[in-house]
Amino acid sequence: MQTIQTDLNIEAIRSDFPILSEVVNGKPLVYFDNAATTQKPRAVLDALNGYYEHYNANIHRGIHHLAEKATSAFEASRRRIQEYINARQHEEIIFTYGTTDGINLVAQTYGRAFLKEGDEIIISTMEHHSNIVPWQMLCEEKGCILRVIPINDAGELLMDEYEKMLSERTKFVSVVHVSNSLGTINPVAEIIEKAHQVGARVLIDGAQATSHLHIDVQALDCDFFTFSLHKMYGPTGIGALYGKRELLEAMPPFRGGGEMIKEVTFERSTYNDLPYKFEAGTPNIADVVASKYALDYVASLGKDAIGTYEHDLLTYATDALQSIDGLRIIGTAREKISVVSFVIDGVHHQDTGVLLDQQGIAIRTGHHCTQPLMRRFGIPGTSRASFAVYNTTEEIDRLVQGLYKVKKMLG
Amino acid sequence: MTINERQDELIEDFELFDEWESKYEYIIDLGKQFPPLEEQYKTEENIIKGCQSKVWLHAYMQDNKLMFEADSDAIIVRGLVSMLVKVLSGHTPEEIAKSDLYFMERIGLHQHLAQTRSNGLASMLKQMKAYAIAYQAVNN
Numbered sequence: 198m199q200t201i202q203t204d205l206n207i208e209a210i211r212s213d214f215p216i217l218s219e220v221v222n223g224k225p226l227v228y229f230d231n232a233a234t235t236q237k238p239r240a241v242l243d244a245l246n247g248y249y250e251h252y253n254a255n256i257h258r259g260i261h262h263l264a265e266k267a268t269s270a271f272e273a274s275r276r277r278i279q280e281y282i283n284a285r286q287h288e289e290i291i292f293t294y295g296t297t298d299g300i301n302l303v304a305q306t307y308g309r310a311f312l313k314e315g316d317e318i319i320i321s322t323m324e325h326h327s328n329i330v331p332w333q334m335l336c337e338e339k340g341c342i343l344r345v346i347p348i349n350d351a352g353e354l355l356m357d358e359y360e361k362m363l364s365e366r367t368k369f370v371s372v373v374h375v376s377n378s379l380g381t382i383n384p385v386a387e388i389i390e391k392a393h394q395v396g397a398r399v400l401i402d403g404a405q406a407t408s409h410l411h412i413d414v415q416a417l418d419c420d421f422f423t424f425s426l427h428k429m430y431g432p433t434g435i436g437a438l439y440g441k442r443e444l445l446e447a448m449p450p451f452r453g454g455g456e457m458i459k460e461v462t463f464e465r466s467t468y469n470d471l472p473y474k475f476e477a478g479t480p481n482i483a484d485v486v487a488s489k490y491a492l493d494y495v496a497s498l499g500k501d502a503i504g505t506y507e508h509d510l511l512t513y514a515t516d517a518l519q520s521i522d523g524l525r526i527i528g529t530a531r532e533k534i535s536v537v538s539f540v541i542d543g544v545h546h547q548d549t550g551v552l553l554d555q556q557g558i559a560i561r562t563g564h565h566c567t568q569p570l571m572r573r574f575g576i577p578g579t580s581r582a583s584f585a586v587y588n589t590t591e592e593i594d595r596l597v598q599g600l601y602k603v604k605k606m607l608g
Numbered sequence: 609m610t611i612n613e614r615q616d617e618l619i620e621d622f623e624l625f626d627e628w629e630s631k632y633e634y635i636i637d638l639g640k641q642f643p644p645l646e647e648q649y650k651t652e653e654n655i656i657k658g659c660q661s662k663v664w665l666h667a668y669m670q671d672n673k674l675m676f677e678a679d680s681d682a683i684i685v686r687g688l689v690s691m692l693v694k695v696l697s698g699h700t701p702e703e704i705a706k707s708d709l710y711f712m713e714r715i716g717l718h719q720h721l722a723q724t725r726s727n728g729l730a731s732m733l734k735q736m737k738a739y740a741i742a743y744q745a746v747n748n
């Protein structure tokens with residue numbers, strides 16, 4: 198068995214995640230469903246508890262001690278996220294429920310206000326349903342046309358086809374930075390630049406990118422960038438939407454209610470400044486506060502070290518899985534994050550998932566909310582193992598042995 | 609045999625296995641031996657869509673008994689489906705409608721009937737009961 202050279206102390210990292218010592222079906226848990234959601238380090242769990250135990254209060258309203266402490270912690274998270282993705286201003290960071298919510302916000306505000314009949318919206322074949330359906334809803338309402346960038350058999354976007362699609366009719370491009378089903382890292386900088394040349398706005402679905410890659414929204418020059426904290430060691434129910442200030446200013450609000458207003462009379466209301474204009478109602482304060490600890494945790498390990506280690510895990514897993522007879526990897530792009538999707542001849546992915554679960558190994562099986570992508574590959578679904586910084590080569594060995602057992606039992 | 613006698617028989621069969629491997633090998637075997645549903649019945653109407661695997665269910669009346677035939681594209685689900693069919697098929701709609709299925713739980717397979725398993729099995733069971741209630745109404 199070969200191990201990976203890394204400066205990270207993986208054993209120590211593992212001990213930061215209490216859930217990793219769970220026993221499932223009598224075996225130590227192997228958690229390979231990180232693309233769905235990552236586990237949370239103790240620092241995040243403590244922050245959640247600490248908030249409720251010591252300074253739970255509604256924010257931006259009270260003048261008492263707890264309210265001020267909660268408000269400061271909440272706004273500190275916003276600034277931490279701003280820094281993490283290198284946004285110009287903290288007002289450009291809107292808290293949402295997650296990636297899906299951010300895409301819906303843009304489609305329902307920017308889209309409804311600025312797109313009209315006959316305008317074209319470009320997405321890609323490898324989009325998550327959450328970057329398809331909001332645009333379909335908008336197209337249905339406004340009479341816009343949805344166009345889809347095709348991919349090659351490796352799971353890479355056909356950039357020539359994309360360029361041919363662009364015209365003065367193109368008003369919006371919304372693409373995934375990293376595919377959750379294939380692991381492909383898309384050339385988003387180039388996509389954004391080409392779209393801007395025809396005057397289109399661009400949203401990047403960063404759900405799978407933020408925990409693995411450096412994100413610099415100013416360097417990318419994207420108009421919108423959206424992601425979920427739960428996929429990067431943070432709590433569920435929290436996401437962030439970055440938008441360029443001038444666009445956020447021009448967009449109408451999304452939801453109406455408290456917090457997002459300046460003044461309300463029965464005749465009319467005036468709206469609050471950014472970012473509050475888009476944050477109606479009491480937000481998910483505890484989870485926002487704890488999010489900062491997730492980003493601090495990632496920073497304490499070092500993004501580069503994490504990226505290198507995960508890439509080595511990917512290489513190790515790809516080699517090991519390919520040695521299994523009849524196993525085919527779906528998604529063989531040159532640029533990938535640590536996601537391996539595969540199918541096994543004559544084996545239904547659900548059977549694979551059930552039998553691995555019996556061995557304490559958690560992978561994801563199915564279409565991964567990318568049904569059109571599965572159709573493109575002519576398969577109903579895949580088995581997907583996705584790795585995070587706390588995973589090890591020993592665990593990958595257990596997956597491989599587990600798959601041999603699956604094959605034997607089903608053979 | 610009554611529905612409960614069939615359930616008890618399955619529970620007894622499974623008592624032989626103390627390892628997960630032998631239990632699942634048995635389910636896989638049941639899946640392999642279960643006769644496939646004729647293609648003409650694998651229609652859109654008969655499909656019970658789970659998130660991950662497809663299940664088809666065909667129901668018809670014969671001598672006042674409600675008969676079920678079924679299939680799935682995943683082998684473990686097929687084995688589980690064969691057990692549901694074995695227990696419920698060939699009884700009167702009344703008996704099926706008021707039946708209480710406890711065997712999955714006793715065998716330790718109840719997680720497969722949970723909604724989260726999204727394998728169509730829970731929906732299939734619901735559909736079997738719905739057929740029974742519908743035929744009961746027709747008979748009365």
Ligand SMILES: Cc1ncc(COP(=O)(O)O)c(C=O)c1O
Binds near residue numbers: 232233296328375566
């Ligand atoms: C690429 C991609 N986009 C969007 C989403 C949706 O994220 P959320 O469910 O957190 O809103 C996911 C999560 O599965 C994803 O992987």
